[in-house]
Amino acid sequence: MPSIAQCAVGAALAWIVAVHLLGHTHPLFAPISVMICVGVGLGQRLRRVVELVVGVSLGVGIGDLLVSWIGSGPWQMALVIALAMSVAGLLNSGELFVSQVGSSAVLVAMVVPGEDVGGLDRMADALTGGVIGIAAVALLPASPLAIAGRHLSGVLDAFSTMLEQAAEAIERGDLDLAAEALEGGRRTQTAVEEFEAALENSKEIIMISPLHWHHRARLTRYETAALPVDLALRNARVLVRRTLAALGEAGPPPAALAELLREVSEAALLLQLELGAGREPMLARQALLALAARERPKTLGFSANVIIAQLRSIAVDLLEATGMDHDAASATLTPLNERSDESARG
Numbered sequence: 001m002p003s004i005a006q007c008a009v010g011a012a013l014a015w016i017v018a019v020h021l022l023g024h025t026h027p028l029f030a031p032i033s034v035m036i037c038v039g040v041g042l043g044q045r046l047r048r049v050v051e052l053v054v055g056v057s058l059g060v061g062i063g064d065l066l067v068s069w070i071g072s073g074p075w076q077m078a079l080v081i082a083l084a085m086s087v088a089g090l091l092n093s094g095e096l097f098v099s100q101v102g103s104s105a106v107l108v109a110m111v112v113p114g115e116d117v118g119g120l121d122r123m124a125d126a127l128t129g130g131v132i133g134i135a136a137v138a139l140l141p142a143s144p145l146a147i148a149g150r151h152l153s154g155v156l157d158a159f160s161t162m163l164e165q166a167a168e169a170i171e172r173g174d175l176d177l178a179a180e181a182l183e184g185g186r187r188t189q190t191a192v193e194e195f196e197a198a199l200e201n202s203k204e205i206i207m208i209s210p211l212h213w214h215h216r217a218r219l220t221r222y223e224t225a226a227l228p229v230d231l232a233l234r235n236a237r238v239l240v241r242r243t244l245a246a247l248g249e250a251g252p253p254p255a256a257l258a259e260l261l262r263e264v265s266e267a268a269l270l271l272q273l274e275l276g277a278g279r280e281p282m283l284a285r286q287a288l289l290a291l292a293a294r295e296r297p298k299t300l301g302f303s304a305n306v307i308i309a310q311l312r313s314i315a316v317d318l319l320e321a322t323g324m325d326h327d328a329a330s331a332t333l334t335p336l337n338e339r340s341d342e343s344a345r346g
Contacts, residue, residue, distance in 0.1 A: 010034040010136035014129040033129025138209040144202030151198035156272040163265040167258035178244040185237040225321040232317035239310035246303030253304040285322040292332040
């Protein structure tokens with residue numbers, strides 16, 4: 001909704017500026033460039049402004065040149081689009097740039113030919129819309145912390161659900177539930193990618209908008225957590241896959257493992273809550289430190305040892321997400337003394 005409001009208000013303002021300040025009768029590119037610049041929930045606005053203005057300039061230039069030679073019509077439009085997009089593709093493979101060059105050229109060729117409007121005027125309209133789009137983001141900003149927090153919550157909720165299902169599957173000896181947890185885990189990468197995009201969007205909003213400069217430190221915590229949480233989720237998928245294999249063996253994993261899985265799940269939820277509240281995730285770190293220092297269950301089979309090894313890796317990942325460096329986080333783990341544990345970790 002904030003992005004929709006930014007598009008609507010910004011497009012109207014761009015039209016007013018282009019008509020009343022620049023004196024352009026039909027500033028078509030001004031509101032269009034606002035909408036492309038602002039988008040809906042996407043980042044890289046500054047780059048898009050540059051691509052937009054250059055793309056419009058190139059498209060308008062090629063369109064004006066060809067229309068002055070060959071006139072307008074269906075086959076002329078096809079030729080204009082083909083040549084403009086070919087040139088754009090050679091200069092820049094970016095999807096926005098190529099499509100903007102093509103759309104600008106076709107607008108010149110088919111919609112506004114013959115009007116007393118030059119290429120420089122259209123370029124000025126595009127630049128006006130781009131600048132106003134950036135101003136709309138700066139003055140009517142969505143909350144960068146809310147954006148990042150909402151998407152990180154989605155990742156950690158998926159992580160926690162996967163471990164909870166694996167724990168219950170171990171307690172009940174339920175192969176179907178373990179398979180369901182694994183299937184859910186395989187769909188989590190989309191949530192990670194969305195979180196990464198949201199984080200870039202949030203960083204851009206804070207850079208553009210003075211209203212949110214004071215949130216830089218809080219957003220840094222989300223940046224710190226991004227890669228370790230991704231790694232924890234990947235390790236959790238390996239863990240659940242091994243859980244499924246272990247439940248099919250003659251000696252199923254001990255029920256004590258289920259409790260360990262739940263403790264990791266709860267630590268992840270603590271991390272989510274503390275970051276959302278704007279606090280250093282100290283409670284999550286303490287919970288993970290207690291888990292890392294705990295003695296492992298005895299007389300484990302191969303698959304259970306692999307599960308333990310993955311839990312150790314996840315604990316290190318989540319400790320890094322709380323702000324610890326890798327060496328310090330690894331040093332908190334109880335040493336592995338048995339050969340089978342070393343093999344499982346490898």
